[in-house]
Amino acid sequence: MTQVIEKLQPWRDAVEQRPQGGPRWLQDLRDRAAARFGTLGFPTVRDEEWRFTNPAPIGAGEFRLAGPAASLATEAELAGYLYSDAAVRLVIVNGHFVPALSRTAGLPAGVRVASLAAAIADHADVVQRYLGQLAEFGSRAFTALNTALAADGAYVYIPDGVIVEQPIHVLFVTTASAATGPILSTARALIVAGERSQARIVETYVGPRDAVYFTNAVTEVVAGEGSVIDHYKVQQESLDAFHVASMHVHAARGANFSSHSFSLGGKLVRNDAVALLDGEGAECTLNGLYLADGDRLVDNHTTIDHAKAHCPSHEIYKGILGGRARAVFNGKIIVRQDAQKTDAKQTNRALLLSDHAAINTKPQLEIFADDVKCTHGAAIGQLDEDAIFYLRARGLTYFEARDMLIHAFAGDILDRIKIAPLRAALEVELYAQLAKDLAEVDAA
Amino acid sequence: MLEIKNLQVRAENKEILKGINLAVKAGEVHAIMGPNGSGKSTLARALSGHPEYHVTGGEVTFEGRDLLDMDPDERAREGVFMAFQYPVEIAGVNNAYFLKAALNAKRKHHGEPELDAMEFMQLVKSKSTLLDIDQSMLSRAVNEGFSGGEKKRNEIFQMALLEPKLAILDETDSGLDIDALKLVADGVNAMRGPDRAFIVVTHYQRLLDYIVPDFVHVLSGGRIVRSGGKELALELEKKGYGWIETGAQPVGA
Numbered sequence A: 001m002t003q004v005i006e007k008l009q010p011w012r013d014a015v016e017q018r019p020q021g022g023p024r025w026l027q028d029l030r031d032r033a034a035a036r037f038g039t040l041g042f043p044t045v046r047d048e049e050w051r052f053t054n055p056a057p058i059g060a061g062e063f064r065l066a067g068p069a070a071s072l073a074t075e076a077e078l079a080g081y082l083y084s085d086a087a088v089r090l091v092i093v094n095g096h097f098v099p100a101l102s103r104t105a106g107l108p109a110g111v112r113v114a115s116l117a118a119a120i121a122d123h124a125d126v127v128q129r130y131l132g133q134l135a136e137f138g139s140r141a142f143t144a145l146n147t148a149l150a151a152d153g154a155y156v157y158i159p160d161g162v163i164v165e166q167p168i169h170v171l172f173v174t175t176a177s178a179a180t181g182p183i184l185s186t187a188r189a190l191i192v193a194g195e196r197s198q199a200r201i202v203e204t205y206v207g208p209r210d211a212v213y214f215t216n217a218v219t220e221v222v223a224g225e226g227s228v229i230d231h232y233k234v235q236q237e238s239l240d241a242f243h244v245a246s247m248h249v250h251a252a253r254g255a256n257f258s259s260h261s262f263s264l265g266g267k268l269v270r271n272d273a274v275a276l277l278d279g280e281g282a283e284c285t286l287n288g289l290y291l292a293d294g295d296r297l298v299d300n301h302t303t304i305d306h307a308k309a310h311c312p313s314h315e316i317y318k319g320i321l322g323g324r325a326r327a328v329f330n331g332k333i334i335v336r337q338d339a340q341k342t343d344a345k346q347t348n349r350a351l352l353l354s355d356h357a358a359i360n361t362k363p364q365l366e367i368f369a370d371d372v373k374c375t376h377g378a379a380i381g382q383l384d385e386d387a388i389f390y391l392r393a394r395g396l397t398y399f400e401a402r403d404m405l406i407h408a409f410a411g412d413i414l415d416r417i418k419i420a421p422l423r424a425a426l427e428v429e430l431y432a433q434l435a436k437d438l439a440e441v442d443a444a
Numbered sequence B: 001m002l003e004i005k006n007l008q009v010r011a012e013n014k015e016i017l018k019g020i021n022l023a024v025k026a027g028e029v030h031a032i033m034g035p036n037g038s039g040k041s042t043l044a045r046a047l048s049g050h051p052e053y054h055v056t057g058g059e060v061t062f063e064g065r066d067l068l069d070m071d072p073d074e075r076a077r078e079g080v081f082m083a084f085q086y087p088v089e090i091a092g093v094n095n096a097y098f099l100k101a102a103l104n105a106k107r108k109h110h111g112e113p114e115l116d117a118m119e120f121m122q123l124v125k126s127k128s129t130l131l132d133i134d135q136s137m138l139s140r141a142v143n144e145g146f147s148g149g150e151k152k153r154n155e156i157f158q159m160a161l162l163e164p165k166l167a168i169l170d171e172t173d174s175g176l177d178i179d180a181l182k183l184v185a186d187g188v189n190a191m192r193g194p195d196r197a198f199i200v201v202t203h204y205q206r207l208l209d210y211i212v213p214d215f216v217h218v219l220s221g222g223r224i225v226r227s228g229g230k231e232l233a234l235e236l237e238k239k240g241y242g243w244i245e246t247g248a249q250p251v252g253a
Helices: A002-016 A024-040 A056-060 A075-079 A116-122 A124-130 A141-148 A385-392 A398-414 A420-443 B040-048 B072-078 B095-109 B117-128 B135-139 B148-162 B178-191 B206-210 B231-239 B241-247
Strands: A088-093 A112-115 A154-158 A168-173 A183-193 A198-206 A213-223 A228-236 A242-251 A256-263 A268-277 A283-292 A297-306 A312-321 A326-335 A343-352 A358-367 A373-381 B002-011 B014-024 B029-033 B053-062 B080-083 B090-094 B166-170 B197-202 B215-220 B223-228
Touching (some): A002 A024, A056 A242, A088 A112, A116 A124, A116 A154, A141 A183, A141 A213, A154 A168, A154 A198, A168 A183, A256 A297, A283 A297, A283 A326, A283 A398, A326 A343, A343 A358, A343 A398, A358 A373, A385 A398, B014 B040, B014 B053, B040 B053, B040 B166, B080 B148, B095 B117, B117 B148, B178 B206, B223 B231, B231 B241
Parallel strands (some): A154 A183, A198 A228, A228 A256, A242 A268, A256 A283, A297 A326, B029 B215, B166 B197
Antiparallel strands (some): B002 B014, B215 B223
16 A cells, blocks of 8 residues: 555645646636545556556656646647648647647637637636536546646637638647656647537647657537537557546537547557537537557547437447557446437447457446437457458458458548548558558568 | 369368369350259369368369469469359448459559559449449449349459459359349350350359350269250259269269
8 A cells, every 4th residue: 555655646746736826716626636636546457447457557657747838849840740730720738838839810700729728817707617517537536637737728619600610720749858758748628619610629649759758638528509519539649658538528409529539659548538418419429440559558438428318329439459459448328317219329349460469348338218229339350351352362462452451440430530631641640550560460 | 274183172171072173175164063062162162262161182273373372362363253152241442442453453463554543444334334333333332231133243243344264153143133143144245255264153054044154064972973065954954953963973083
């Protein structure tokens, strides 16, 4: 026990030195989150939610907080990151907004794409209403830690009835290096979409190759009545980085929220996506594609909470694992008593390229209404041998056939990306990474 | 073109072909008939290089080269084509994309320039009318959600595009209604020529009304027990396979 406390002490110290200042409500929020983190500590594999993902390496790591002054990046650095050429771009370095690298010109009137710190000051009523309200930290230690340290981040606000044509790219960069040592990056985003508004938002998480750092991210999305929000998350951290993120979505009546999560990097990655369908006819799509090799771990936990009637939800998660990589997929669907006529569909598929890769997958349906349709399916395994033979019988080599099938497997998720340049950039990244993984498989 | 000598094949730990001898010359159409379990499809699959069919003895040469020494894809690129009895559905792979990849794999192998999208579509257009292949069949995933007839037409369409030297049809007629059967037969007949040979594996004589063979071979118990001209198929139709299984002596055993 003593050992655990010792490990946790530096984290408690960090939380003790949490950002101060700002409005009273924010101070209170941080204080409550800090107290909660102190009580919870880091989860262990004894927690049901962390059964297959041991976060101990994060707790044992020595990460330091980088202040705004130390959080610099150059345009040249950014140019190396996927989709960084987006016209509308918010750049957040080590958790701090960098105005010099951001560009927000040309947005419709009333739309706010800005630093969270600024919005706390001058969009106080909206921020106070939502910040920390969706991302509950009562049982989530990492969310508590993030909230306790919350000071800045990304803020996106779309007024009622406004349609934003340009995708909004929020680029979270961590600039850890040998000189800085491991950095803790507290990434925070608040997205508030008014009634009948529409927007496409891309969050990417990146860092220098081989850098050691820990990104602890929390995104809250408020999707107002009848809004249409298309959300993309691209996680392409350093292969030695830790990434723990949770996204919390509140969908009001008739809102349509879709999320596409791409996990390409990181050593230990945990993504939680939690969507509350809290108005009749709200619709939710959660799709994901993850790639892992080496001894990396990718854990996706999703929760779709059907609280009201007539809400459809669709979910497809796919993974491709090589080496000794491990993955976890836990798909929870809650259908509450009032949520009659729910139509929930969940699919989880994983392709294991090596005999040593493994996945733990678990659908979790909690249904309290009686007139609902819920389906789930999981398929884990190798490539279809019959399909390989069929393609070979038409003249494609084994390798061509295999690549074609793997590309088709991933393409199913990539094809759903509605932002063409993002899709093209991801295809390039993904297929390059796949080619590398497959070359390793062939060499083995 | 194809020379099969004393071919023995095992599948699922059972000896299925027990010594097949068959010579197929360019321009010929050979029908392989026989009751269920006689080894007809095993012969087709072994010739195409299916990994679950293990050749335990004998030899097969294709244009003087050892066919059994070639990988399935090399056999295909060299001009051996098998129309599958059960074409495989391949989710996520667009049919036109697949056909183009297959065609270009073969062209590359023979040192011909690969076709670009435009040239490919022109070729597709010229070959698709005969088999009633419409645009939607090309834009869907390979065989996915295709009806039985569509799958078989897609097989013959692939054959038309790839222009093999030797085409093996593995029970292509099974499950087809008469209209689809005629389309398939027309597709095959349009490709008959002095440089191309066919092996048509079928359980029923019906297909042979439309694709008239030069030779008919009857397989039973893993051996060819009777060979003859097209009249043999008609005789079989009248008398049934029981006649062969009880009365005939193995040929070449």
